[in-house]
Amino acid sequence: MTDTKPASTETIGPPENRFTASLTHILADLGKNGIFLALIAVIILFSITTDGILLRPQNISNLIVQNGYILILAIGMVLVIVAGHIDLSVGSVAAFVGAVSGVFAVQMGLPWWLSIILSLLVGGVVGAWQGFWIAYVGIPAFIVTLAGMLIFRGLALVVLGNANIGSFPSEYRALGNGFLTDLLGAYQVDPVTMGIAVIAIIALVFQQIRTRRGRLQYAQAVEPLVWFIAKLALIVAGIGFFAYALATFKGIPITLIILAVLVMIYGVLTTKSVFGRHIYAIGGNRHAAELSGVKTRQVDFWIFVNMGFLAALAGLVFTARLNLAGPKAGEGFELEAISAAFIGGAAVQGGIGTIAGAIIGGLIIGVLNNGMSIMGIGIEWQQAVKGLVLLLAVAFDVFNKRRSGGR
Amino acid sequence: MPVNANILEMRSITKTFPGVKALSDVTLNVTRGEVHAICGENGAGKSTLMKVLSGVYPLGTYDGDIVFEDKTMSFHDIRDSEAHGIVIIHQELALSPHLSIAENIFLNNEQRGAFGLIDWNKTNSEAAKLLARVGLRENPTTKIKNIGVGKQQLVEIAKALSKRVKLLILDEPTAALNDEDSNHLLDLILHLKGQGITSIIISHKLNEIKKVSDSVTVIRDGKTIETISKAEVTEDRIIKDMVGRDLEHRYPDHTPHLGEEVLRVENWTAHHPQDSTRVMVDNVSLNVRAGEIVGIAGLMGAGRTEFAMSLFGRSYGSRITGKVFKNGKEIKIPNVSEAIRNGIAYATEDRKTYGLNLIEDIKRNVSMAALGKLSKYGLVDDNEEFKVANEYRKSMNIKAPTVLAKTGKLSGGNQQKVVLSKWIFSDPDVLILDEPTRGIDVGAKYEIYTIINRLAAEGKAIIVISSELPELLGICDRIYAISEGRITGELPIEKANPEALIKLMTMETPR
Numbered sequence: 001m002t003d004t005k006p007a008s009t010e011t012i013g014p015p016e017n018r019f020t021a022s023l024t025h026i027l028a029d030l031g032k033n034g035i036f037l038a039l040i041a042v043i044i045l046f047s048i049t050t051d052g053i054l055l056r057p058q059n060i061s062n063l064i065v066q067n068g069y070i071l072i073l074a075i076g077m078v079l080v081i082v083a084g085h086i087d088l089s090v091g092s093v094a095a096f097v098g099a100v101s102g103v104f105a106v107q108m109g110l111p112w113w114l115s116i117i118l119s120l121l122v123g124g125v126v127g128a129w130q131g132f133w134i135a136y137v138g139i140p141a142f143i144v145t146l147a148g149m150l151i152f153r154g155l156a157l158v159v160l161g162n163a164n165i166g167s168f169p170s171e172y173r174a175l176g177n178g179f180l181t182d183l184l185g186a187y188q189v190d191p192v193t194m195g196i197a198v199i200a201i202i203a204l205v206f207q208q209i210r211t212r213r214g215r216l217q218y219a220q221a222v223e224p225l226v227w228f229i230a231k232l233a234l235i236v237a238g239i240g241f242f243a244y245a246l247a248t249f250k251g252i253p254i255t256l257i258i259l260a261v262l263v264m265i266y267g268v269l270t271t272k273s274v275f276g277r278h279i280y281a282i283g284g285n286r287h288a289a290e291l292s293g294v295k296t297r298q299v300d301f302w303i304f305v306n307m308g309f310l311a312a313l314a315g316l317v318f319t320a321r322l323n324l325a326g327p328k329a330g331e332g333f334e335l336e337a338i339s340a341a342f343i344g345g346a347a348v349q350g351g352i353g354t355i356a357g358a359i360i361g362g363l364i365i366g367v368l369n370n371g372m373s374i375m376g377i378g379i380e381w382q383q384a385v386k387g388l389v390l391l392l393a394v395a396f397d398v399f400n401k402r403r404s405g406g407r
Numbered sequence: 408m409p410v411n412a413n414i415l416e417m418r419s420i421t422k423t424f425p426g427v428k429a430l431s432d433v434t435l436n437v438t439r440g441e442v443h444a445i446c447g448e449n450g451a452g453k454s455t456l457m458k459v460l461s462g463v464y465p466l467g468t469y470d471g472d473i474v475f476e477d478k479t480m481s482f483h484d485i486r487d488s489e490a491h492g493i494v495i496i497h498q499e500l501a502l503s504p505h506l507s508i509a510e511n512i513f514l515n516n517e518q519r520g521a522f523g524l525i526d527w528n529k530t531n532s533e534a535a536k537l538l539a540r541v542g543l544r545e546n547p548t549t550k551i552k553n554i555g556v557g558k559q560q561l562v563e564i565a566k567a568l569s570k571r572v573k574l575l576i577l578d579e580p581t582a583a584l585n586d587e588d589s590n591h592l593l594d595l596i597l598h599l600k601g602q603g604i605t606s607i608i609i610s611h612k613l614n615e616i617k618k619v620s621d622s623v624t625v626i627r628d629g630k631t632i633e634t635i636s637k638a639e640v641t642e643d644r645i646i647k648d649m650v651g652r653d654l655e656h657r658y659p660d661h662t663p664h665l666g667e668e669v670l671r672v673e674n675w676t677a678h679h680p681q682d683s684t685r686v687m688v689d690n691v692s693l694n695v696r697a698g699e700i701v702g703i704a705g706l707m708g709a710g711r712t713e714f715a716m717s718l719f720g721r722s723y724g725s726r727i728t729g730k731v732f733k734n735g736k737e738i739k740i741p742n743v744s745e746a747i748r749n750g751i752a753y754a755t756e757d758r759k760t761y762g763l764n765l766i767e768d769i770k771r772n773v774s775m776a777a778l779g780k781l782s783k784y785g786l787v788d789d790n791e792e793f794k795v796a797n798e799y800r801k802s803m804n805i806k807a808p809t810v811l812a813k814t815g816k817l818s819g820g821n822q823q824k825v826v827l828s829k830w831i832f833s834d835p836d837v838l839i840l841d842e843p844t845r846g847i848d849v850g851a852k853y854e855i856y857t858i859i860n861r862l863a864a865e866g867k868a869i870i871v872i873s874s875e876l877p878e879l880l881g882i883c884d885r886i887y888a889i890s891e892g893r894i895t896g897e898l899p900i901e902k903a904n905p906e907a908l909i910k911l912m913t914m915e916t917p918r
Contacts, residue, residue, distance in 0.1 A: 218790040221809070272786045274778045281775055284764035291722060291753065291761050292776040292829070293744035351766050 022224040029223065029231075034396065035345055039360050039367070046371030053374050054367070057249035060242065065176065065321065067366035068255035069094070069314035073337035074344070074358040075266050076310035079303050081341050082270075082283045084350030085141035087307050089130065089148030091333035094315030095325075096156040097123050101316055102165030102325035105172055112171040120312050126152065127308020128301070135300035149334070157327050165325040176321025178254040190247040197243030201236050208232055255317055262310075266355045279303065283350030339386070340365055343393040364389070413474075414439040414605050415574060420459055420471035429455045430469070430629045437574070442596055442606045444620035446613075446645055448848030452629040453609050457576055461495040462488040475574070492573030496563045498582055502551045509534035509547035512566045537565040541595055557588025564595065575599070576607045581615060582846055585707035585874065593619045611848065613642045625649055650850050658881030659853065661860045665884075666697030667734070669868040670751075670837045675729035677717035683725045687713045689892040691729075695837065695868040700859065702883035703872045704908050710892035711872045712756055715839045719753040720746035733836070747776055752835035754826050756842035756872070758819075762826045765815030769807060770796035772814050772825050777833040799828035804854060820851025827858060838862060839870045844878060856882050876905045890914050 046054045053059055073090050080087045097119050104115035126148075133144045180192060208228075215222050222228070246252055270276040278299045281289040290296050314333070319325045342348070343364055344357030365386060372382045415437040422430040430452045437443045447453045458464050460473060462482030473480045475491060482488045485495075502511050509531045518533060520526030534547035543561040545554060551562065560580060567575055577596070581589040596606050596619055610616055616623060623640055625632040625648035632648045646657070671694040679685035688710045695701045705711040716723035718731065720743035731738055733749055740746045746753070755761035763772055773796045774781055781792050796810040803824040807817060814825055823843065830838060840859065844852040859882060863869055873879050879886055886903050888896045888911030896911035 214790050218794050220790070220793055268786070272789070274782050274785050274787060277771070277775075277778055277787060280767070280771075281764055284766045285760075287761045288764050289775070291719075291743060291755060293720075293742075293747045294775075295742070295744060347766075351764070 022227055025223055026227050029227070035343065035357060035360050035364075035393070038393070039364050042364055042367050042371075046367060046374075050371055050374045054371055055245070057245040059370065059374075060245045061249045061253060063363075063366055063370050064256050064259070065253050066370065067362060068176070068253075068259055069318045069321075070333065070336045070340060070365070071259055071359055071362045072262060072310055072314040072317065073333055074340035074362045075262055075355055076307040077337040077341045078344070078346055078353045078355055078358040079266075079270070079279055080141070080307055081338070081346045081348075082350055082353040083279050083300060083303050084283045084286065085134065085300070085303070086338065087130075087141065087145045087304070088334050089145040089152060090307065090311040090314070090337055091330035091335075092149045092152035092156065093123065093126050093308060093311040094318060094330035094333055095327070096126070096152040096159065097312040097315035098319035098325040098329050099156045099159040099165065101172075101319060102168070103159060105168055106165050112169045115172065116175075116316060119316055120309055123308045123310075123312020123315070124305050125308070126312070127305040130308065131301040131304030134304060135297040141304075156329075160325065160327055162327075164327075166323060168320060168323055172316075173320045173323055174254050175258070176255060176317045176319070177323075179250040180252040180254065180257065188248070189244070190251040193243055193247035193251045196252060197239060197247075200243075201239055204235070204239075205232060255321075258313070258317070263355060263359060270355055275299070275302075280351060283347075283352070285351075336362075336365060339390045343390060345397055348394075361393075364393075412438050414476060415460075416472075416474040417456070417460065418472045418474065420456065420469055420473075422455055422459055422464065422469040428629055430459070433471075433626065433629065433631050435624055435631065436634070437605060437607060438621070440600065440603055440605055441621040442600055442608060442619050444616040444623040445607060445609045445626060446611075446616065446623055446649055447626035448649055448850055451626045451649070451848075453626055454578060455629075456626065457495055457578060457607070457609065460488070461485055461493060461576065489570055492571055493576070494567040494570055494572040494574070495576040496560075496567060496578065496580065498579045500556075500559050500563055502559055502562060504552035505550060507548045507550055508538070508545060508554070508562050508565075511551055511562060512537060512547075512569050514566075516569065533569070534565070537568050538562075540568060541565045542591070542598075555588070557584045557591065560584065560588070560592055561595070564599075572604060574605045574607065576609075578609045579611065579846070580608065581610065581612060587706070589615065611846070613645055616640070616645070617642065627651055646849055649848070657849075657853065657877075659857045659860055661700070661863065661882065661884075663700070663863065663884045664698045664866075666866055668694050668696050669734060670695045671732040671735075672718065673730040673732070675714065675718065675731075676727070677713060677724035678726040680723065680725050687724060687892050688717055691889070691892070691894050693887055693894065693897075695870055697836075697866045697868055698863050699885065700863050700869045700871060700883050702879035702886035703870060703889055704876060704879050704886055704912055705872070705874070705889035706912055707874060709889050709912065711889055712841055713892070714889070715753055715841055715870070715872060718746075719743060719751060719839065722753075747833050747835075750834065750836035751839070752776070752830035752833055752837070753839045754823075754830050754841060754843065756845060758822050758826050763814045763822060766813060768811045768813055769800065769805065769817075769825055770810040773799055773810070773828045773832055776829050780832070780834075795832065796828075799832065803828050803858065818848075818851075820847045820854070823847055823851070823855060824858075827855070831862070835867065837868045837870070839872070841872045842874070843871060844873075844875070852878075876908055879903075879908075880905070888912050888914075 043054065073094070077087060077090070100122050101115055101119040104110045104118050105112060110118070130144050130148050133139045134141045212222055212228065270279070278289065278294045281292070281294055282296050282299055286296060315330065318329060322329070340362035341353060341358045342361070344354065344359070344361030346353030346357065368386055368389060369382060372385065413436050415435070417433065417435040420430050420433045421428070433452070433456060435456065445453050445456070459469050462485050465483045466481040473482070475493065480491065503514065506514070512534050513530055518526050518530040520529065531547045538545060538547060541561045541564050543558055543565065545558060551559060564575070580592055584592065593615055596608065600606065608616070608620065617640055620640070621637050622634055623645060624634040625645060627649060635644065673692050675688055675691040676686065677688040679687050691714055693701070703711050713723055717727050718740070720740050721727055722743055731740060738749050740749060740751070759765065764775070770792055774792050778787060781788050781795065793810060799805065800807065800810050805821050805824045805828070807821065814822055817825065843859070844855050847855065859869060859871070871879065871883060880900070880903055884900055886898050886900065886908065887894050888898070888908055890912050895914040898907060
């Protein structure tokens with residue numbers, strides 16, 4: 001979770017005792033991370049209703065692989081939404097690129113790696129096409145991507161020629177189905193997975209301590225030490241459990257590795273980079289950003305190029321998972337990705353939203369899908385429940401803001 | 408018949424928000440048929456008081472009594488107060504831009520005919536009558552977006568009249584108006600007074616208070632300081648009441664130490680962005696030296712902002728021509744980032760729309776124009792940013808607990824200080840300040856002037872655009888007057904006076 005701590009503790013007049021100070025801090029923290037708590041609540045709920053099937057190693061692994069492409073899209077969608085736009089075309093673009101990749105890898109027989117690179121390039125070009133209309137012609141993103149939704153769905157059908165393209169090379173299929181395993185032979189608990197988990201945990205702890213040190217050095221408010229350690233311990237335990245579950249099944253899915261790399265890159269991009277700052281500045285007040293020297297058109301353009309690239313990646317992962325590029329691929333992806341971003345706290349007006357939030361939002365949708373499927377609830381009710389959750393999540397956010405907003 | 412001369416008595420009003428006492432024991436008596444001004448610095452509690460009066464804060468959320476026309480009132484919402492003839496017109500006008508004037512006047516009070524459907528003939532003819540009463544010559548079917556702010560203000564008043572207003576409250580009605588529209592509005596208030604309508608006017612502008620009001624109540628820190636009758640009103644007394652101390656000088660002393668010429672603009676011409684045949688800035692030439700504070704005096708719409716923004720990286724206008732010299736060398740400024748790179752900064756006249764990201768904190772607003780200074784390999788150093796912002800919070804006296812406070816929650820004066828911090832951090836040689844003290848209270852104005860002086864003393868070249876002549880005369884070393892997009896005169900401060908400037912500002916030149 002993000003580390004921006006409210007400074008309220010230092011503004012309250014008289015020196016209070018450390019216990020109450022910690023308590024106010026923890027409560028503020030919990031309030032801000034409500035979405036994370038919601039995810040845990042949903043997990044607990046479905047663990048109970050599914051008699052623990054939800055948290056079985058195989059199911060956890062499935063959860064990641066089944067939702068990987070939505071999470072990839074959600075990452076790009078957050079940037080789009082923060083800048084004050086929307087992208088309705090990502091499902092169609094994913095289908096189109098999936099089809100194109102089928103032409104490259106299956107019909108033309110290009111090497112798997114070349115097919116992937118070319119497909120991602122196609123995604124970037126599609127993004128540039130939409131970015132051009134939005135950034136330089138000035139047509140609202142809603143219209144441009146609504147058109148894109150039709151255009152690229154149509155082009156996907158043209159490329160497929162009313163047929164499915166199937167049987168992809170195994171390296172390509174690994175994007176959606178592969179596991180990082182069997183490197184050291186088959187063990188009860190995969191050592192590679194556990195090793196990576198340990199490295200990840202060490203890196204995380206190191207990074208957190210470094211951030212905290214830096215803040216202290218600059219005399220900024222930091223959270224109480226007890227809470228810092230407790231939170232870190234909780235996260236470490238979570239990663240440990242998660243890794244153990246994966247290690248006892250087939251190991252780390254390739255999709256998860258792709259996701260982890262994306263989360264790291266885009267996490268840094270949004271919180272630390274100048275480009276990221278410009279996105280938030282544009283979403284917060286486009287005029288002010290422009291008059292502060294932000295090249296708003298360029299930023300808009302690249303946000304959509306990026307979205308096209310990520311939509312292509314999602315299309316590849318999805319196609320790889322099904323081992324089939326079909327005309328129906330990617331239908332409704334855009335709505336799930338947009339829902340994930342909004343459940344994760346992105347603001348409809350732009351300017352607010354985080355990668356972590358979108359991932360958690362996507363996981364909530366994933367757990368809902370998965371849990372309800374295990375329970376045997378029909379698709380019709382699943383839809384209705386997901387809609388309701390989206391509405392309640394945003395309502396909760398609005399309510400929360402109003403309460404903390406004072407007058 | 409009313410036995411009491413007071414139409415309104417607010418008795419011992421106390422209103423607390425969590426942690427803050429916004430009003431404590433405030434008393435306000437308004438005589439029937441008068442124009443009563445309320446003065447006070449931003450945050451003094453004027454708007455809170457008016458919200459209590461109009462029922463925005465309902466009965467029970469405050470202590471004290473509201474007595475209107477000899478009856479104790481209990482307003483639960485704004486409809487209650489309007490039903491009794493108390494109408495408030497807010498600073499931000501509540502009109503719907505795409506609806507017509509008549510539709511806006513009768514919004515939520517539609518003129519109905521058969522079957523409860525809207526009677527358009529009645530709507531438009533009634534609206535025309537109301538428009539005549541406020542002296543607005545516009546067709547009732549004209550859309551709101553097609554008339555200027557001054558006329559929109561009149562529509563608001565017409566709307567109030569349609570509600571059979573007895574007590575009209577105007578919250579800073581002239582803040583966004585030029586002198587001509589302001590005068591028209593003030594005359595209208597006096598005219599309505601003749602028709603028996605009592606008004607309360609909240610304003611920062613002391614000269615207009617003197618012009619229209621019969622008595623003035625000053626509020627400071629949520630308390631009533633005093634009510635002054637017309638005969639005793641002086642600007643100095645109001646200011647003293649508002650700030651709680653004598654302001655010997657409203658403008659800090661400034662001794663110019665002029666250096667070399669830093670910026671010279673020659674034959675600058677810019678056209679309207681949509682209609683490229685309309686000349687908005689016409690052949691403007693001017694220069695500024697290091698350490699000099701140069702004023703641009705002009706009425707709203709004279710082309711002051713248009714000139715500044717077209718110069719600042721062509722952020723306004725089309726078909727822009729002319730030459731810019733920086734330290735004697737010609738420079739090209741095709742976009743804003745190039746302007747910043749060349750050491751030019753422009754602080755906008757409308758900080759909420761063009762200056763600040765209101766949902767972000769002070770820190771991120773301060774760093775916005777010069778993120779490059781805080782970053783390496785495209786990554787921003789958060790801690791360094793915090794430190795820099797904190798230094799500005801202290802040196803500019805921005806009143807906020809930390810730099811993590813959202814700028815949307817700050818008062819106008821503090822927001823302006825954030826805007827100035829942002830531009831000072833970008834290391835400019837030339838600062839163009841467009842209406843730097845608009846909507847800011849007297850105390851904060853003085854602070855802003857002090858900052859401007861400090862910047863000049865550091866050798867920066869400063870251009871101040873303002874429609875407040877006393878302000879320009881108080882702080883500038885030299886003043887240009889602009890009218891209809893042209894520079895109509897240039898006066899050294901020794902020769903400048905309000906009469907001369909107004910003459911130049913209203914000069915019409917044949918094209």
